[in-house]
Amino acid sequence: MGSNSLTLAPAPRSAAAEEVRAEVREFLAAELAAGSFTTHVDTWLSGVDPAFSRKLGERGWLGMTWPRQYGGHERTAMERYAVTEELLAAGAPVAAHWIADRQSGPNLLRYGTEAQRAEILPRIAAGECYFVIGMSEPDSGSDLASIRTRATRNGDGDWVVNGAKVWTSNAHTSHYAITLVRTSPADPANRHAGLSQLLVDLSLPGITVNPIRILDGGHHFNEVVFGDVVIPGDMLLGEEGAGWHQVTAELAFERSGPERFLSTYPLIAEFARRASDPAQLAALGRISARLLALRQLSLRIAGALDRGELPDIPAALVKDVGTTFEADVIDEVRRVVDVPASLDSPDALGRALAEAQLHAPGYTLRGGTNEILRGIVARGLGLR
Amino acid sequence: MSDVDLVVETVRDILTGYEPFVLTAERPWDAGLWSALAEAGLTGVGVPEEAGGSGGELADAVAIVGALAAGAAAVPVAEQLLVAAPAVLAAGLDLPAPEEPLSIAVDGAVTAEPRDDGDGPGSWTLTGTATDVAWAGVARHLAVLASSPVGPVLALVDVAGRDTTHAANLAGEPRGSLVLQGVTSAGALLTDAQAERLRARYALARAVQLSAALQQVLAWTVQYAGERQQFGRPLGRFQAIQMELAEMAGEVTAVAALVDAAVQAVERDESPVLAAAAAKVRAGAAVEVVARLAHQVHGAIGFTQEHRLHHLTRRCWSWRDEAGTETAWARVLGAGLLADGPDALWPALTRVV
Ligand SMILES: Cc1cc2nc3c(=O)[nH]c(=O)nc-3n(C[C@H](O)[C@H](O)[C@H](O)COP(=O)(O)OP(=O)(O)OC[C@H]3O[C@@H](n4cnc5c(N)ncnc54)[C@H](O)[C@@H]3O)c2cc1C
Numbered sequence: 055m056g057s058n059s060l061t062l063a064p065a066p067r068s069a070a071a072e073e074v075r076a077e078v079r080e081f082l083a084a085e086l087a088a089g090s091f092t093t094h095v096d097t098w099l100s101g102v103d104p105a106f107s108r109k110l111g112e113r114g115w116l117g118m119t120w121p122r123q124y125g126g127h128e129r130t131a132m133e134r135y136a137v138t139e140e141l142l143a144a145g146a147p148v149a150a151h152w153i154a155d156r157q158s159g160p161n162l163l164r165y166g167t168e169a170q171r172a173e174i175l176p177r178i179a180a181g182e183c184y185f186v187i188g189m190s191e192p193d194s195g196s197d198l199a200s201i202r203t204r205a206t207r208n209g210d211g212d213w214v215v216n217g218a219k220v221w222t223s224n225a226h227t228s229h230y231a232i233t234l235v236r237t238s239p240a241d242p243a244n245r246h247a248g249l250s251q252l253l254v255d256l257s258l259p260g261i262t263v264n265p266i267r268i269l270d271g272g273h274h275f276n277e278v279v280f281g282d283v284v285i286p287g288d289m290l291l292g293e294e295g296a297g298w299h300q301v302t303a304e305l306a307f308e309r310s311g312p313e314r315f316l317s318t319y320p321l322i323a324e325f326a327r328r329a330s331d332p333a334q335l336a337a338l339g340r341i342s343a344r345l346l347a348l349r350q351l352s353l354r355i356a357g358a359l360d361r362g363e364l365p366d367i368p369a370a371l372v373k374d375v376g377t378t379f380e381a382d383v384i385d386e387v388r389r390v391v392d393v394p395a396s397l398d399s400p401d402a403l404g405r406a407l408a409e410a411q412l413h414a415p416g417y418t419l420r421g422g423t424n425e426i427l428r429g430i431v432a433r434g435l436g437l438r
Numbered sequence: 439m440s441d442v443d444l445v446v447e448t449v450r451d452i453l454t455g456y457e458p459f460v461l462t463a464e465r466p467w468d469a470g471l472w473s474a475l476a477e478a479g480l481t482g483v484g485v486p487e488e489a490g491g492s493g494g495e496l497a498d499a500v501a502i503v504g505a506l507a508a509g510a511a512a513v514p515v516a517e518q519l520l521v522a523a524p525a526v527l528a529a530g531l532d533l534p535a536p537e538e539p540l541s542i543a544v545d546g547a548v549t550a551e552p553r554d555d556g557d558g559p560g561s562w563t564l565t566g567t568a569t570d571v572a573w574a575g576v577a578r579h580l581a582v583l584a585s586s587p588v589g590p591v592l593a594l595v596d597v598a599g600r601d602t603t604h605a606a607n608l609a610g611e612p613r614g615s616l617v618l619q620g621v622t623s624a625g626a627l628l629t630d631a632q633a634e635r636l637r638a639r640y641a642l643a644r645a646v647q648l649s650a651a652l653q654q655v656l657a658w659t660v661q662y663a664g665e666r667q668q669f670g671r672p673l674g675r676f677q678a679i680q681m682e683l684a685e686m687a688g689e690v691t692a693v694a695a696l697v698d699a700a701v702q703a704v705e706r707d708e709s710p711v712l713a714a715a716a717a718k719v720r721a722g723a724a725v726e727v728v729a730r731l732a733h734q735v736h737g738a739i740g741f742t743q744e745h746r747l748h749h750l751t752r753r754c755w756s757w758r759d760e761a762g763t764e765t766a767w768a769r770v771l772g773a774g775l776l777a778d779g780p781d782a783l784w785p786a787l788t789r790v791v
Contacts, residue, residue: 060691064698075788143784319784326776326783332769335776339768342775343696343719346790350695368691375688428684435660435683437674 059367059434065353068132074115075136081113082144093145095409096317099274099416101147102227104181110141110148111181116155120163125176135356139312139349145320149224149274154178157307158185158232162253165292165300170253174230187308188219188233188254188278189301196426198234199245199298203280205235205252211287213237213252215260215280223420225263225276231256234297249297253289260284270397270412303364308421310355310369315348315376317417318383321406325387328403337390341383348376367434374427377417384410442501445494448478449505458510458749461610467576468512472539481515482536485523489533496520496705503643504650510749512611514573517541520643522581525636529592529626530559534579541577543568544637544761548618550584550591550625562586562593562625564618572760574614575602582618583633584625590633593625607756609749634711640761642700642714648721648757649690649697651750652728656690658747659683659732666737673735682731689724696720699791712790715771722758722767729754 085091085106094101110116118134120126138156141148159178162171177183194201203217215235225231231254238248256263260283265273292300322341329338351372358365384407393399395407418424432438456471475481484499485491499519506515522542526533534540546569553561568582580595601617628636660683663674673679700717704710729751733740740747758764775786 060687061694064695064702079785139788323780323783327780329772329776329780335772336765336768337772338775339715339719339771339773340723342771342787342790343716343723343768344692345787346699346716347692347696347720349787350699350791351692354695371684371688371691374684375692378688425681428681429677431684431687432674432680435687437660437663437680437683 060371060431062354062358062365062368065132065350065357068130068136070130071132071136074129074133075140077113078115078137078140082140082146085109085146086144091147093320093323094147095145095320095406096413096416097145097320098142098148098152098313098317099223099413099420100149100272101145102149102224103147104150104184104227106147107151107181107184109181110151111179116151116181117159117175117179120159120175120179124163124171125179127179131356131359132353135312135353139316142312142316143319143323145323150184150227151178151181152313153187153223153228154183154185156311156313157187157304158230160307161232161251161291161300161304164303165251166253167288169288170291183230184224184228186222186225186228186231186256186278188222188231190219190221192218192220196423198301199249201234201236201249203233203235205237205250205285207287208284213285213287213289215252215254215283215285217280219278219280220266221275221420222263222278223275225256225278226265226273229256230254231278232291234301237294237297246298248295249301250294251291251297251300252285253291254283254285255289258283258285268413268416270409302366305422306355306359306364306366306369308369309373309427310352310365312349312352314373314421315345315352315379317377317413318380318410319345321387321403321410322383324403324406325391328391328393331390334390337386341386344379344382348372348379351375367430370422370427370430371434373421374424374431377424380417381414384414442497445480445483445498446501446505449475449480449502450509452478452480453505453509453511456509456511458746459512460743461512461606463604463606466512466604466606466610466612467514467573471511472513475513475515476537479536481518481539482523484519485527485533485536489527491523491533491536496701500646500701503646507647507650507753508654508750510651510746510753514539514541514577516643516647517572517577517640520646521636521640524639525592526581526594528632529628531592531594531624531626534594538578539573539576540579540581541571541573542581542583542640543571543616544583544640545570546615548582548584550586550593552586552588553622559624559626562591562623564593564595564621564623564625566618568616568618570613570760571616572611572613574612574616575604576612580616582623583636586627588627590628590630591625592628592633592636593623595621595623607753607760609752609756611753611756613760631709635709637762638711638714639704641718641767642697642704642710644757644761645693645697645700645714645717645721648725648754649693651754651757652690652693652721652724655728655732655747655750655754656683656686659686659735663735679735682735686728686731689727693717693721693724696791703791712771712774715767715774716790718762718767719764719771722764725754725758
């Protein structure tokens with residue numbers, strides 16, 4: 055019975071996590087009361103607010119698990135989990151730093167050179183330096199190994215990059231892109247060979263960032279075009295040719311967090327203000343039961359990360375179940391309330407429904423589609 | 439006895455002699471299995487030795503119930519170990535010998551009149567009909583949750599020779615009614631919170647059974663997909679089937695995590711009502727997906743009485759409706775989470791388990 059690779063030990067309860075949770079809650083209540091932000095759905099994609107990110111940095115809530123020498127706070131994954139969860143539940147504007155804190159920082163810690171770490175990590179932890187994921191391309195989505203953006207060495211040992219990335223979330227508001235490039239010609243016998251990651255400063259000449267708008271007109275993702283961009287030779291991240299391995303290792307961080315089931319939490323919170331009749335209370339109960347199970351799964355993964363494990367298969371499972379839930383929330387709520395969804399609705403619930411609905415197609419795509427994730431889970435079941 | 443793995447191994451060893459079988463009106467339970475379990479002291483786990491039990495922790499009792507549920511064992515162990523025995527003990531009543539099956543009745547209109555001062559455990563007269571009684575006609579004793587003018591009462595009834603109407607759930611497990619007309623029993627007054635806790639533990643017991651059964655159904659289905667060949671390869675090689683199995687695994691894994699967390703909440707002696715409600719609702723919701731896809735992957739063979747699949751899918755279809763329906767518990771959960779006001783939903787959610 056192959057389901058063992060999917061099962062993780064129960065998460066230990068953490069008093070330290072509950073303590074920091076209470077602090078974050080207090081901070082958020084004060085910020086909301088002061089009007090420094092308003093709650094929205096899916097703010098880890100759309101809520102870019104550098105001032106807010108810097109406040110989180112000041113309080114030590116970014117780079118939480120990293121070593122102190124790089125501006126980190128040496129706290130546990132469980133403590134970090136509590137912070138991220140509180141921010142998402144409040145619908146706080148966290149998009150500016152989200153990728154840097156969640157994924158790029160840990161990536162640099164693991165594969166970066168000493169110079170890269172010393173230069174960049176403290177700025178991320180301070181909430182001042184933002185990253186994007188440069189993986190997808192116009193012809194390479196699920197089949198990421200087929201990317202065509204190339205980097206070749208010039209006479210000075212620098213990299214010259216040509217190609218284009220798409221769906222690059224917040225490239226227009228970020229400083230660096232960890233970019234997956236082909237550094238040796240495609241090898242049909244080993245599709246995952248010859249890929250590398252480069253640390254690309256987005257202000258370099260030759261980089262063009264073109265907006266791509268999503269359904270509600272919002273500008274979050276972009277096309278990023280590289281035309282003979284010269285990247286200093288020391289901006290290789292990790293090993294040349296090890297790009298695929300490095301990208302895969304990122305995914306446990308990318309896929310397992312509470313952002314994979316709380317994108318639509320602000321809609322649930324708004325619905326709770328309305329729920330009163332038995333059908334509505336039952337709907338709230340059903341939604342809550344699913345959410346509680348997802349929390350337990352996600353907490354177990356945070357616990358596994360604390361133990362130094364790499365729970366990539368359970369992380370794929372959580373993301374599949376979690377993002378399915380994020381969209382289902384909309385349907386559950388719609389069935390039991392009489393509120394039309396509209397961004398212009400005078401009713402906060404109508405606005406939350408509209409935001410959640412217009413963002414919904416993205417939940418089950420970003421970070422790897424649910425079909426691809428199920429393929430990974432099937433491997434965990436021993437079927438592939 | 440505290441090594442959970444050892445307990446599970448013992449239960450599985452005993453179970454191997456008692457393969458799941460089709461329940462009929464004539465053969466509503468597995469008396470032989472029950473005796474074997476009782477002989478091994480497994481029907482008194484979680485009950486202190488002073489009270490006539492075998493000792494052990496809640497986790498041991500949960501593991502036993504899970505192993506038996508996965509084996510489609512037709513014995514009232516979940517009712518006895520996880521619900522009735524702890525409730526009887528907590529109420530200060532004398533627990534019957536663990537060898538005698540004990541079940542629970544929380545539904546129906548049974549009223550209790552005190553025969554003495556009604557203060558502490560005493561003697562009560564019960565009147566009415568207990569409905570949807572699990573293992574009616576099988577259990578020798580029944581812990582009955584009744585109502586009285588002074589509050590809820592837990593009464594312990596010896597049901598030998600009493601009037602029972604027979605019915606069955608979708609799996610054929612006995613779920614009858616018991617008519618009580620002026621029956622004198624030992625009983626104790628409960629607070630409303632204690633009564634609510636009892637119902638919650640019953641729901642959690644079903645969630646524990648559901649979780650174990652769902653894990654077993656997934657394992658059977660994965661195994662079958664690896665063995666059954668069509669178009670010259672195993673079913674599990676087809677991407678469509680992989681998607682279905684992965685979806686099942688997602689449901690099963692989510693249920694297991696939440697049920698474990700709810701059991702731990704009970705072990706920490708926290709009020710388990712919302713945790714149990716959540717576990718029961720989540721497990722019930724998973725049955726929709728898992729049972730449907732398990733039967734789909736098994737093809738027609740899984741639709742037959744000869745094949746083992748139905749022993750668990752039929753139980754899952756029943757258990758999700760029992761000890762309070764999924765909808766009823768969803769309402770309890772929804773309302774309970776709003777108890778401190780709608781703006782406190784999130785803090786409430788982070789406290790449940
Ligand atoms: C909101 C949002 C933000 C994003 N942000 C970023 C970002 O910052 N950086 C970045 O690099 N990318 C980003 N992406 C891109 C995202 O990673 C891709 O959309 C995703 O990998 C899918 O690729 P695709 O869109 O090309 O779809 P395709 O790969 O063309 O897939 C289309 C459909 O076919 C299915 N499919 C494809 N192959 C298979 C297969 N082998 N088996 C079964 N089904 C298959 C897919 O599951 C999907 O349903 C973002 C996407 C969204 C929606």
